[in-house]
Amino acid sequence: MPQVQSILVPQQEDDATIRIQAALDHARDTPVRVVLAPGRHICRGLRLPSNAELNLPGGAELHFVPQYEAYAHTRVSVIAETSDRAMIVAEGARNVALTGTGHIVCSGTAFSLGDDTEMGTRLPARHRPRLLVLDSCSAVRINGIHVENSPMWTLHLVNCEDVAIDNVVIDNDRRMPNTDGMVIDACRDVTISGCSISTADDGIVLKTSIRPDGRITGACERIRVSRSSVSSNSCALKIGTESFGSFDDISFEDCTIPNSNRALGIFSRDGGNMNAIRFARIGVDCRETPNGFWGSGEALTLSVLDRRPAERPAGKITNVTIEDVSGQMQGAINFFAEHPGGITGVAMVGIRLDQQHGALGTALSYDLRPTPADLAPSSRSGGRMNAWRKDADGKIIGLHPYPGGMPGLFAHNVAGLDLTDIEIVRPDPLPKGFNADLIVRTGKPAQD
Numbered sequence: 001m002p003q004v005q006s007i008l009v010p011q012q013e014d015d016a017t018i019r020i021q022a023a024l025d026h027a028r029d030t031p032v033r034v035v036l037a038p039g040r041h042i043c044r045g046l047r048l049p050s051n052a053e054l055n056l057p058g059g060a061e062l063h064f065v066p067q068y069e070a071y072a073h074t075r076v077s078v079i080a081e082t083s084d085r086a087m088i089v090a091e092g093a094r095n096v097a098l099t100g101t102g103h104i105v106c107s108g109t110a111f112s113l114g115d116d117t118e119m120g121t122r123l124p125a126r127h128r129p130r131l132l133v134l135d136s137c138s139a140v141r142i143n144g145i146h147v148e149n150s151p152m153w154t155l156h157l158v159n160c161e162d163v164a165i166d167n168v169v170i171d172n173d174r175r176m177p178n179t180d181g182m183v184i185d186a187c188r189d190v191t192i193s194g195c196s197i198s199t200a201d202d203g204i205v206l207k208t209s210i211r212p213d214g215r216i217t218g219a220c221e222r223i224r225v226s227r228s229s230v231s232s233n234s235c236a237l238k239i240g241t242e243s244f245g246s247f248d249d250i251s252f253e254d255c256t257i258p259n260s261n262r263a264l265g266i267f268s269r270d271g272g273n274m275n276a277i278r279f280a281r282i283g284v285d286c287r288e289t290p291n292g293f294w295g296s297g298e299a300l301t302l303s304v305l306d307r308r309p310a311e312r313p314a315g316k317i318t319n320v321t322i323e324d325v326s327g328q329m330q331g332a333i334n335f336f337a338e339h340p341g342g343i344t345g346v347a348m349v350g351i352r353l354d355q356q357h358g359a360l361g362t363a364l365s366y367d368l369r370p371t372p373a374d375l376a377p378s379s380r381s382g383g384r385m386n387a388w389r390k391d392a393d394g395k396i397i398g399l400h401p402y403p404g405g406m407p408g409l410f411a412h413n414v415a416g417l418d419l420t421d422i423e424i425v426r427p428d429p430l431p432k433g434f435n436a437d438l439i440v441r442t443g444k445p446a447q448d
Contacts, residue, residue: 005031020054031095033055034053039060039061043087044064045074052093078135078217080156083129087131087132090133091137099142107149108128108172148171151179184220187220202232206247230255234293239266241370245272246272268317280321280323283327284325288359296363297331320346323347363406417441
């Protein structure tokens with residue numbers, strides 16, 4: 001194996017992009033480890049070649065400039081929202097790494113156009129770069145880095161395999177839409193452990209997207225998430241909603257979810273089936289959010305809804321295990337399949353939840369967003385592309401009152417629901433808007 005060449009990039013006050021990129025490009029001849037010296041390094045976008053490691057030791061800070069145009073040379077082929085570029089990119093690379101305990105500073109709030117008080121969020125600029133996009137890479141290692149204030153998705157891995165992400169800290173603005181912490185998109189053999197994430201959007205989310213030419217990127221398989229703390233104003237640990245390819249053999253274990261909206265979620269919309277999924281030993285603290293965010297205070301949501309009913313019915317959710325989940329929620333547990341058989345084979349064991357009354361009242365409806373309505377452009381979008389659609393009467397499309405009030409667990413068109421050792425403690429007396437029944441099942445009778 002060739003010896004790794006170590007290259008130190010000194011700290012200087014001017015733009016460091018050319019110096020850092022030149023050091024990385026030495027990897028074309030021999031594996032390199034590019035080390036940023038302690039201090040502030042200003043950058044306008046980097047490409048990682050094969051056999052390159054970018055190392056930020058303690059005290060090193062990589063500051064990315066807050067202009068979308070600065071990343072015209074680091075465009076990517078996978079579009080997210082309307083973003084076609086990122087601050088750090090790699091495509092088709094092998095043996096790439098981003099390491100160290102230094103900080104990556106993204107100045108994400110510079111991409112905000114102000115506040116949307118109705119939605120409870122910032123109003124984001126239409127064009128924002130992601131921090132990191134790795135496309136079709138293998139043998140990827142991301143370890144120890146601290147990321148601050150990403151303007152859009154933070155770490156986006158697409159069609160990658162053999163990935164290890166450890167001890168990463170992501171601290172994003174809790175009011176900035178689309179700032180997902182980690183997006184694992186059609187990847188295989190991924191481990192994520194020991195990470196800490198705080199963000200407005202999804203914390204760790206698995207997707208299977210499509211390319212701009214309509215090709216399905218691939219499947220998500222053998223993904224392991226463990227020993228991480230994720231705080232999210234959307235869904236902390238999530239599969240979907242982009243679900244064109246399949247998901248199989250996924251586990252989330254030994255995690256904590258403090259101060260979040262939805263804790264655990266599986267959302268099928270685009271045709272890919274979801275099978276063999278496990279959540280185990282997870283502590284949750286789920287609180288209501290304004291209606292501008294999907295869901296409200298839910299410990300667990302499984303949702304199957306046709307986003308493109310004529311061309312691509314939603315795939316099925318099957319063989320799901322939820323074990324040893326405890327904590328508190330201001331919403332309910334929701335299992336909703338638009339059609340009978342959409343959700344089958346769900347086992348819940350050892351659930352201990354305290355269902356509390358939220359001050360906002362937004363948890364008293366169950367949330368089916370995103371819906372087919374989100375695919376149509378709307379002048380009523382409230383500054384977000386896919387979460388804020390209103391009908392002619394001004395009501396949010398996708399929010400529905402629970403039949404008879406909010407229960408502890410709501411299941412619609414769910415077959416094979418096995419509940420063992422379930423305890424949901426509720427207020428006494430029940431507040432207005434709560435259902436007297438702890439468990440409510442509707443739709444086609446389940447064969448349990």
